[in-house]
Amino acid sequence: MQGVLGAPLIKSLKPSDKPYEVRDTRLKGLLLRVQPSGAMTYYVEYARGKRISLGRADVITPQDAREQAKGILGDAFKGKDPNGAARQAKEHSFGSFIDEEYSGWAKANVRTHKGTLRRLNQSFADFRKLKLSEITPLLVERWRSDRLKAGTKPSTVNRDLDDLKSSLGKAQQWGFIEVHPIEKVKRTRVDDRATVRFLTEDERTRLYEALDAREERVRAARDRANAWRAEREYPLMLDLRTVAYADHLKPMVLLSLHTGMRYGELANLTWDDLHLDRAILTVHGFKAKSQKTRHIPLNSAALALLENWQKQRTSDSLLVFPSRDGGPFDNVRSSWEEVLKAAKITKFRWHDMRHTFASLLVMKGVDLNTVRELLGHSDYQMTLRYAHLAPEHKAAAVAKLVADPNGDSGNAANS
Known part of the structure; x- marks a missing residue:
């Protein structure tokens, strides 16, 4: 797309599903990149495949961008290194780099950009005033x-x-620093196979009982509200005694336990992702942590709850579990913690239902590779944390030391 980069054109530009660029017809090399988030950034392209960011359109004017671009293009024509000149002219602090450069890119390209930007600003608050080149391995x-x-x-x-x-x-990639200052800093060693938290049989029983008790409390509250409305001849709300579930919490919990879905995948699940006729649920790559699509078979319990939940669907939202405003639930912490307290279950997070799903499969003899595929792990090491829950395999292995096919057992141990 081409045009005169000025206020009228810029105001008319709308974000699209993918980033796109508008090249200035007055100055060859000047362009404006528009991100799906709506963020717009000026760039100057001084050679094939080489460009420099000039700043965001909400920070600098088109005329400022054009003047900067002229200077950079002039340096390039004279054989000077525009990237080096740009670095000297503006060496970002960590804070300005995140705010002016990285945040716009992250919003358009990082699925979890909200959490990423929050962590960068909060965890590294003391770094914000430092120049990018002042961040060193020792400091980290x-x-x-x-x-x-x-x-x-x-x-x-x-x-x-x-x-x-x-x-x-x-x-570094965008030319603001010459070398990556902490590239060789390694991660802290973590025991990836530490014991995972999952529900015992007794805890599962108590959880189901607490969920049922909560369902009854919600239904009883609706009964009282409708009785009050009836006395005053107001329109009645849906009779919760006529539907399978009082609200979203129980079906969300049950579906988590029967599919191993992450909370984010569950919250963003749509009816188009469900294929109830084939008993298949699809987690698309753009919603998954691994960025890879996976298909989860629905067992009879998961299929039944989704069919019942679909029957009582009242919202026009495509989401399976929409909040009151039609969007996804940010969290269900208060109601979830209320149920855990009633069930006397401690030190248990929503994510631990994913661990419970995997742990129960392994304890029932399902091989680790199948569990990995169901969970959507891209790294097999993540699935190995459940290996200790299949002791019969290890027992069978060590038993071979004393199980001699000729009937001579124990010699290996005695030698």
Whole structure:
């Protein structure tokens, strides 16, 4: 797309599903990149495949961008390194780089950009005033040490470090720094096979009982509300005694336990993702942590609950579990914690239902590779954390040391 980059054109531009560029017809090399988030950034392309960011359209004017571009193109024509000149002219602080450069890119390209940007700004608040070149391995190691001493989990520290390294990698790629300052800083060692938390049989029973008790409380409250309305001849609300579920919580919990879906996948599940006639649920790659699509077979319990939930569907939202405003639930913490308290279940997160799903499969003899495929793990190491729950395989292995086919057992142990 081409046009005169000025206020009228810029105001008329609308975001699309994919990033697109508008090239200035007055100055060859000047362009405006429009992200799906609506963020717009000026760039100057001074050679084939080489460009420099000039700033966001909501920060600098088209005329400012054009003047900067002229200077950079002039340097390139004279044989000077425009990237080097740009670095000297503006060396970002970590904070300005995140705000002016990285955030727009993350919103358009990182599925979990909200959490990523929040962690970068909160976990590295002390870094924001530093120049990008002032962030050193020693500084990061001191930051890590302080976090661990304060009781932060190593896995959390690793996640924050990954975000920092990724953002600085982009700063290098885009020409704001010559080298990645902390590329060789390694993650904190974590026991990836630590014992996972999953529900015991007794805890599952108590959880189901607590969910049923909550369902009854919600139905009883609706009965009282309708009785009050009837006395005043007001329109009655849906009679919850006529439907399978009082609200969203129980079917969300049950579906989590029977599919192993992550909360984000569950919250963004749509009716188009369900193929009830074939008993298949699809988690599309753009909704999955691994970015890869997977198909989860629905067992009879999961299929029945979805069929019943579909029958009582009243919202026009495509989401299977819409909030009151039709969007996805950000969280169900209050009602979930209420049920856990009633069930006397402690130290158990929503994500642990995913662990419960996997753990029960392994204990029932399902092989780890099948479990990996159902969970959508891209790394087999993640699935190995459940291996200890299949002791019969290890027992069979060590039993071979004493099980001699000729009837001579025990010699291996005695030798």
